Amino acid sequence: MGGFRDLRADVLQHAASEEQYEFPRLRENTGAQQLSLMATAVRAAEAMAPTRPHPGVESVAQNLAVGPVAAVVDRTRDAVRKAMGGKDS
Known part of the structure; x- marks a missing residue:
C-alpha cells in the first residue's frame, strides 16, 4: 500500500511544483497569444487522449x-x- 501513497505524494509534489515555479515562469516569459495557443494545444491533446489506461x-x-x-x-x-x-468512469 505504501507504493500508492508514495505515488500520490509524488504526483501532488509535482503539481505543486508546477503551480509554484513552472506556471508563473511561463506567464512571465510568454505572451498572451502564445499562452492561448498552448492552452488550445493542451485541450486538443486531452480530447484525443483515452479517458482510462489501456x-x-x-x-x-x-x-x-x-x-x-x-x-x-x-x-x-x-x-x-x-x-x-x-x-462516468
Missing part, C-alpha cells in the same frame, strides 16, 4: 496508433453510461 498501449508509437481510437471508444462508453444513469 494495457499493452504503453509505447509512444502504440499511443499514437491506438490512442485516438481508444479515446473515441472511452468517451462513447462514458456517454452511454452517463445516459443510462451510471457512473
